[in-house]
Every structure is written in C-alpha cells, then in structure tokens.
Amino acid sequence: MNTNKNFMHLISYRSVIRLLLIIIVLPMTFITLSNCSGDDADPQPEPTAASEIRSISPTSGYVGDTIEITGTNFGSQMSTNTVRFNAITAKLTAATATKLTVTVPAGATSGKVSVVTNADTATGPEFTVLSLHSVDSFSPRSGEVGTEVIISGSNFGSNKSLVTLTLNSLSIPVLAVNDTQITASIPTGAATGKFTVTINGKAVESATTFSLITENPVISNFYPSGGVAGGQVIIAGSNFSLTPEDNIVKFNGVAAKVINASSSQLKVITNYGTTTGKIEITVTGKSGISAMDFEILAPVVTSFGPDKAGIGSTIQLYGSNFGDSLELIKVKFNGVETEPYYLPSTNIVWVRVPSGATTGKITVNVGGTDGVSATDFTVLPGLWEKIAQLPQSPSRMDAITFSYGSKVYAGLGQLQTKDFWEYNPDSDTWTQKADFGGTSRAYASAFTLSGKGYVIGGANNESPYNQLSEVWQYDPSANTWTQKADFPGGPKLHAVAFNIYGKGYITTGKSDNAYKKDMWEYDPDSDTWTEKASMPASASVRIYAAGFSVNGKGYVGTGFNGSVKLKDFWEFDPVANSWTQKTDFPGDARNSGIGFSTGSYGYMGLGVTNVAQSDFYQYNPVANSWTMKSNLPYTMQQVASTSTPGGYGYIIGGNGSVSSTFKYIED
Template sequence: MSFNEINMRNLCSNVHLAVAAVMLFLGGGCQEDLSNDFSVPVVHTGEVTKVSEGKALFTGKLVQLGNNEVVNHGFVWGVEPGPTIKNSAVFLGRPKGEGVFSKEVTSDMYEGRQYHVRAFVQTNALTVYGNDVLFTSMGSSRPKILSFSPEQGTDGTEVQLTGKGFSNDPAGNKVWLGDANASVLAASDSLLMVKLGSLTFSGRFPFRVEVAGLQDTSEALFEVIGPVIDSISPQRGLPRETVRIYGKNFSEVPHENRVQFLIPRQRFHQATVLSATPEQLVVKVPDLKAHQTDQWEVRVSVPTHQKTAISPQHFTLLNATIHRFSPTHGLGGTVVKIYGENFGIDPTTINVLLGVTHMEVLLATNDSIYARVPYDVYGTRSNDIFRPIKVLTITNTTTLFQKFRVEYAFQAFAYFPGMIMCGLVGATDGRLGYFGAGAISGWYAYNPRSGRWTQKASWPGISRQYATATEANGVIYVGLGVRSFGQLHSDFWAYYPQRDQWEQLAPFPVGRFDAVSFSIDGKVFVGMGEGVGRYTDIWKYDPAVGIWSRCADFPGEPRDYATAFTVNGKAYVGLGYQKRDLWQYDPQLDQWTQVGDSPVVSHRQPSFTLNGKVYIPGQGNSTYGPSFWEYDPVNDSWRRLPNIIITSSNGNILTQYNRSVQAAWSIDGYGYLVSPNSGGSNCSRFLIRYNPNL
C-alpha cells in the first residue's frame, strides 16, 4: 500500500453500522466495519446522475474527516477501473465538513464512452478514494482558451494557457500553435503549461486545444518571432500582375526575401520581388495555373530569421472567361475583338485559336483581346468554315460555344477549256477577258455575265513561253517570248476583239522573254526582261504610226519576272525575282520616280486594278495559297489581304492553290486570276474570281 494513497477497500474493516448505512445509501460497496479507525478520512462515491449532452452530476459522501486535516476533495474519472488524480480530475478545495458533496462535470468526457468515477479526499499526507462507479457519458462541453502568456516567442518557448474545460491529465490535452504541435508539460482543468517545438513558420497564429475530441481556438494570436505577413493586396489577380505584401521583419534587400505562391504540400512558384522595405514587399505574381487550384497560399522567408511567414489570406487566381466576340464572320486578316474578363495585359502570355489555327494577338487588356484571323486560314471541308474561338492564358483555357464563320474572297468559276501549260498570257478589253496564245495557239474569251469561255481565232505566232500581253484602246497586244531550246522571239501581234482577227505588227527591237508591258493613252510600252543578259530598256509602240521608239530606261537594277500596272495615267514597274523596289513612270515627262518598296517578293505575278487600287499576288510558296496584296498609289502604301484560298460555289474549300498566276484582269468590279498549269491540281484550271466587297 502506497503511503500517499490508501484505497477505500483497505479501510473497510471497522466502520460502524451508521456509516455502513450511509455507504449503502450512496451505493458504496464496503462490507466491512471501520468504526474503530477514526484516524483517516472516509469517502464514498455516489451514483452519477443527470447524465445529459455535455454534462453529468458526480456525487460523493465525506463520511469522516479523520484525525488529519483535509485540504482538498473532489472526483476523478477514467476509462480504466480505479482512476486516480493522475487521470481526469476535478478539485473542489477544502471541504466544509462531513456530508454529501457534488459537482456538475462538463469536460473531458467522450460521448458514448464508459467511465469509472471515484470521489476522493486529500490530506497533507495521503489521498483516499471512494468506491468505483461506472457510467456512460453523453459527452462534455467544449474547452475554452481565455488567454495565454507570453504573447510571442520562438522554438522552445514555454507558454501558459488559461481557460476552462481542460483535462487534468496532460495526456488528455492536445495543443497546437497554428498547425505545429506543442508539448503539454502540466495541466489542470483551467491551466495548461505548454512548450513550443521546432517551428518552421513565423507570423501570428492561434493556439488550439482539443479535449475529449472537442476543440477550441484562441481569439488572440501568438507571434512567432520572424517575418510576419499581415495582409496582401490585392487578394485577387492574374499572373505577372503586382501584389503588395504588408507585414514586418522583411529584408530591405529584395533578393533576400523569398516569396512563394503555393498549394500546400505541392509544387511552389517563386515570385519576383520588385522592391522591399522591412514592412512591405512588392512582388510580381508568378505564372500560376488555374487547373491546379484558384486558391494560393503566399509565404515569405528571410534567411536571417530562419523562419517562413504565411499570409493569413489566400491569393485568388482569376480565371479567364470569354463572353462574346465581334465581328462573328470575316476574311483572313480580319481583326476580331474578344470580350470577356481576366485575360491579362501581356499579349505574349495569351494564345488565341480559331479552331486549331493560331490567331495573332495584337492587343490585350483584362477584359478584351484584339486578335487577327490568319491570312492563310485554311480548311478541307465546308464545315471548317465555322470555327470556335479559344483563348489560352497562363491560368486556364476558355472556349465560347459560338463559332466564327470564315469567309473566302476567292471563288472558282468557269473551267478553262484549253490546253493547260506554262507561259500563257491574258488581258481584257474591259468587257471580256482573253487568255491563251504563247505556249498554245488556242485563244479564248471569258464572259463574266454568262460565266462561259468561248474559243476565238487562233493565235498565228510560233509556240513559245513567257510572252507578254497588254491592252490599249480595246486591242490586245501579244509578243516576245522564248522557245524551249533558247530561241528568242521579237515578233508582236495585235488582236482585234470586234473582228476576232490577229494582225502582225512591227517587230520589237530586241528579242527577249519575261518582259513587262503596259499601256497609257493608247500607247503600248514594253521592256526589261531577259535575253542576252537582263535589260532595263523601255520602248513605246504607237499604233497610229506603227513604230517603236525608245523611252527613258528603267532606273532600277536589270531584272526579269517584273510586274507592271497603270493607275491614273501613270505606270508602276518593279518587283521581280528577289526584288522589292517599285518605280513610277510619267509618260508625259518620260521620267521615273521611286516609290515605296513592296513588303513581299513577287515575280511572274500579274496584277489588276480596281477602284484606283492595285491587287497583286505574292509568290506561291505559302502552305495555304499565295499571299495577296493591295497597293494604294495615292498613299503609296501596301496592305495584306487574305491568301488566295479558293472555294467552290457550294462553299467547299478546294485543294490548296499554290501556283503562280499567269494572267489577271478586272471586269465589272471583280478581279479575275487565271493560271492553267500542267503541274497544278484541278483547281488551277478554274478561272478565279476575287470579290473585294467581303
């Protein structure tokens, strides 16, 4: 038997009958008479009553005080028989005398669990326990933290928590500072002495206590010494935007502050610190992804403190969303405005897809994006004309159900009936378009009103390639060229559409091929090209006198494959193989002036004029058709138009068109391109109409 604890069973030897009667009243189990031993206190445990949610009434009987001074009494309980004051306990202090005592217990009891309860009494020398009573708990009240001291510290700091509803048994209390465990050194129902462990994080954190499965969190915050984050502003935003972090104990050297945006226990993203003071950091939000989460924890660590601060607020990553776009249809090159929210302001971080084709992002704000439909947007079926618009930002991908309708300005018309070969030529008298000659003798006229080709009088010249053709006062002029074995031709011919007749003219002074030709005021101008070397000479033919006279030479470098067109009484000549320069010719002054260079190389590509502007294909080396350009002589400016991608009359996109154009003209407000070529696909045999009104 312990000197300090005498179990009631060992004192049940000499209790007189009156004491035994009281014991039976209290439910005691003592059967022996302890009436002869009046030196020790005697206590009995009564039945546990008023058991309800969150509480139970414990009752005891102090039978005799004994000869020693009683300094405390109360109840102990636990899940094992024979609980002691080392288990859960409630202390009621010095008793007033012998008699019945009770206490409503509201803490340290799990719901549905059986507990053994004993009353106890203490002298300065020993603790005496009553009999063991078993009951089933209906739970207890939640513990409550009222205060703690000290209010700041670091690893190993001992902190006293004051409150109520704690367990008297240190093991019955679980304590955390934030998410870090704290060791319970000593415990009573109103005081806990805890010791902080090795802390990773600094900042302000609440204490949390759990007793019998119930928890309470302190309203006050304990400060772990180190960097502290009080707040972040704004708390919502996008990658690469600026956020301010307010707090204390930051380093004044920006790179010494390590700022992270992270999902706990997952990958972190390092932020760039733009500026720093001890109380404020200005950082750039890293490239966060919304598919991971939209709630990000912000942390700051400073090496001098060896602690990491956690923001009390999360940073909310905003998702990009498309609401609508305008226009809803258009050609390649159309600029579409996409309305929505949370796109970001850096165009380099945004991708816009038209179906699976990338659009060029021109400008971006948080609520709008300007993106250009690709000039060479292409498809293989009619339903490829309707495409969804998708926006991909750093954070997420968003798609609108509505689709953009792609329009095409080039449409295949009448099938060319003649032999398909390189080196054919064409021109228009303003009413019909003419094509053929050169490599073949066949000569055909296209009527845009009926949409049909008609064969005309055969060209009487010898078969050749790379001849040249132009029109003056309703007469078509054709000549020059080269045979396959190198024979140069200098003959020139006139075709009279009204009579459907050919007439041979005076020969050109020097035979050549790939020459340019144009007409102004009824005069025919021909020159440049290649023969015995490359030429820069220009000659004028006057049908009224039937002779050739030399004009001022072209001032640019000698070249072949050049192009020529006329607008408002002036000729424009240039481009050609690997050349971009363009020159204006004034026939009245017989003078050349250089104008703006072409943005694209174009050789062996004829042009046409509409409404004072010139239209010319680029080279046929694009994956999806040659590029197409507009030149404005008034402003001396170039503008790119949609690539030459051709649709059929039912809207299907034909096989990609990737050939040089052999002839071009305009009639009744439409442009026409024709390029029958034996190396091409079926679409190269169609006459192609350009609609400038889309």
C-alpha cells in the first residue's frame, strides 16, 4: 500500500516537471524561430521619424555622375530608400541613416531630388542635370602657327575659364566661347592632331585631325602627265593638308576638285575649261607650283556610224580622249548641240541627231576642248515621232492596221486577242472599239475601201491551228463588223494588200503552206473576188513581202521565198493587168519589212536581214528611183503599217529592240 502511494507521488512529481518544461521551453522556441525567419544580417529598425534632406553634393552634374545626399532618418539599408531625380529613379550605391550615395540616372532632368522611405517622402533642393558638350567640326581643317580656329559644337557654355582646349595634348589658349563655338589660336609647339574640349572634367575629342602646316607644299610628280578635262590626276609631293578641301589645287588657273588627301598625295579631278599649264597647290596661304605642265588632250573623232541618218537617230562616235564623264561632253552636228547619253568607254560615245541638225561636221567638246570629225555627217530627211502606244502593244507582232480619214485602226496579232482600237492623232489617244467579229488571228492583211476597213485571211494559233480565208468588214461609223464573201484563193497568210481606185488587191503570201505570187481583186459593191495576173515567172513566190499603192499602181518587193531573202521590186498595173520589174529595193535583202504611201511617193524599210533593221527609203514612181530617208530610231520587224492624208505614215506593234508606235512625217 505504501509502495503504491510512493509510486503515485512519483508520477505526479514527474508530470509537474514536464509541464513546467513545456511552459518554459515553448515560448523560447517560438522566439528562436521568429528570429531565424529574417535576414542573416542583424535587423535594422525602419525609420519611424520623418526623414529630411539637408544637402546634395554636387548640385549639378551629368548622367552617370555620383551624388551624395545628406540628411536624417534615411533607411540604413539601400532597399529601404528610393531616390528620384525629378521623378526618375536613381540607383543607390551606399546608404546610412544620414547619407545616401546615388548615380544620376539616364533620362534624368533638372529638378527636385526626393528620398522615399517607409516613413515618408523628403524633398530636397534642385539638382541641375548638365548636357554633355559635343565637338562637331572645326574650321579651317589645317593651318600654321597663329591660325585662328573655330570649333563648332554644342553645350560649351559662355564661361571660357571653364573650358580647357588641347591639340594633340598641347594646351591651346581659348580666345572666346559661346554655347556653340570656341575660338582659339594655334600656338608655337603645336603638332598635327585632334582637338580635345574638356568642361567640368568631361573630355570630348574631335572626330577629325587638324593638319599643322609648317612649310610650303611641294609637287614632286603627277600622273598621268596629261589627260582630258574632267579626268582624274594623282599629285605626289609633301606638306599637303590631310583635309581634301583645305588643299586648293589649280591647273593653269582653273580650280580642280580634291577627292582624297594625305600629307604626301592628292587625288584630284580636273574641271571644265582646264587648259594646258602648271599645277599650283595652296595650303593655308602657302603655295607650291609644279615644274612641268599638265597637258590637256583634245578629243579625236576618227569615225562615226551610221554616216547618214535622220533626226532622232542614234549615232556612235569613235575616237579617243572622250574622258569618262558624260557631264563634261558636248556634241554638235554642224553647230547644233546635243547631249550624249551613253559612254561605254573613253573611245566611244553615243548621241542622237538633234532637231534642227543639218549635214556637216561633228564636233566633240570634252571639258571645253574641241575635236572635229574629218568627214561630214549627212542628215537624212523625214522625221519619226513616237506617239501614244497601242494598248498591249509590246510583242503584238503581225497585227493588222488600216486608216480612214485621219484616224488609224489596229488590232489582232500574235497576242491572240480580238481587241480593236482607234487612234486619234489630234489627242494622241487610243480608244477601244468593238471586238473583231471573227476568231482571234495573226498574219492577216488589210485595206480600206469606201470608208470601211477589210481584214483578209490570217491564222488562228489556238488549238487546232487554222489557216483562214474569211473576209471581215469594219464600219467605223457604226462601229460594227460584218463578214463578207470568203477569199476564193484559199487560206491567205503573210500577204501584201492595198487599194487602187476603189478596189482592193491582195498578192503573194502563203496558202495551205504553199508560197504564192497570185494577185486577186476585190469589188466591195458586189462583194466578189476576181483573180488577176500573177507575178511573172521571173518573180519568185514569197511571204512577208512589203508593198503599197501610189498613182494608180501597186508595188511589191522584198520577202522570203523559202530559201533566200529577196530585194527585187515589182509594179502592178490594174488597168493593163500586168507586172513590170522596177529598180531593186536599195537596202539589203530582207523580209518582214513595212510599206505605205503618202502623196505621190511610196515608202519601204525596216524588217530583218539576219538581224532587225531600221533603214527606211522613199520610192519615186515617176523617176523609178529610191532615196534614203531618216532611219527609225529603233530596229523593228513584223510591224503593221498604214498611212493617212497629210503625209503621215504609222507603224504599230512588232518585235525588235523596241515594241511601240511611231508616226513618220515627211519633210
């Protein structure tokens, strides 16, 4: 029994001890855990009293400068302070309760400095953010001792005592300063180098070098020893300015342009009007003169081609000393000036014959020096004028065209379209008319009768390929197409067609792949065709011939007979129903040329020999003679041609160096 009581007392005692331990240890554990939950550093009390800024030092500076702010009740940790320069937050580099060290932030502007702590915001005095000065340029770029130099830039201020200027580390006296310019004088002991401007401890160096000139420039050599005005010359020597524009270079008194400079070499370009003579170089008032003359070479015109052409034609001039600058070349045709447009080398220049030019010598002037051709250039009569282009004209080969009154009508061709257009020469415009009545086609022929146009034959390149014998009539007044009686000679391609005294005629060409030389006459009143005399046995069959009618006769020439190109020329008399051979076409044998007539003359030309041609000739049926006329300014073939009253011929579409529309005007 006593044993049990002792045991019970022991339990009660131990329980009390445990309870006391819990009461004592648990709060200490909580305190320890609380202390461990913070930073490893000793905790710092946050400011509880109002902070105050007493001063900032310095009170002005540049972005990136270090500033100290002194006061009271700042946070002793950097993280408990926010410093702003006129609302732009700065980076702190150190902090105590009485001093903050910060860096002026990018974007800061002049204004109040403020410090934000957990307790409040303190606003201090204004801080002035200074703008860093710049050195943009200086003038002159070279000079001798005593030369006054003006350095241009920004933010120099107006107090010269705050400005330090050095040249190649040598201090330079500042004579005057304003916000954008510093005036200084080059002192004894100076050397070539860069300027450095220091303001408020900030140094800014010039981008370029000032050249100190101590002696007269010396010209020891130059090359080439001669050339054309406008050419490049290398001058070797000494005491040149490193700045190109500070070297004043003259050739026999005419200023040249310096494009590159070192102390021992200048690269210059001679100017218009330069003549043979000495070279003089002046640098900051000091001069040097070459011992030898620089010789200006006159241009030489040895030949030109072609040697005869019309207004607007391209002429290639051959020779030497043409230089390498189109701007310095002027060309005259018997005194009438024109501008060259292409200079493939110093020995070749391309020009166009100017309006008003007459037969005579060609003069080439390079930089003010003349060269004259030994032979005359012949200006051919006639004028080609580029007019408004037929819509979709490029590559519109083998189209058809005819005229009524002063209007021109054109369409069809290898584009395989049916569009048809009217040209008004008064407004130089094209107007689309009713589409062609049949299928699209190329290689057809056309003539005009009684105010209506007729389109004969051709071929449709759409699948399947169809050679055609259809005849279609166009009425310009009603803007309508009407199909007429088919051509009875079978399909007709690549033929020549014209009108004579109210009847239409078609000859040569191809039918069912056979080359032809037949002649047919069309009567529009009865809508009938009558076969006439074919070309004689001595005349070859042919395709792609050219022809026209004039003075009641028809004329056909050139073409291709399946083996060779042709240049023979034939006259058809519808009254006698006979053919007579005439003087051959004067150009090279060809096919795909053009033919039309105005007044009492016929015209033929262009086409292709082994290459496209641009030559053009007038035929006089009374004299049975040919006269060369103005070349087309371009080479063209497979064009359509027609003429209108007043001496105007038209060519449309085609293929060659250009596809366009031209009007020919007889002188």
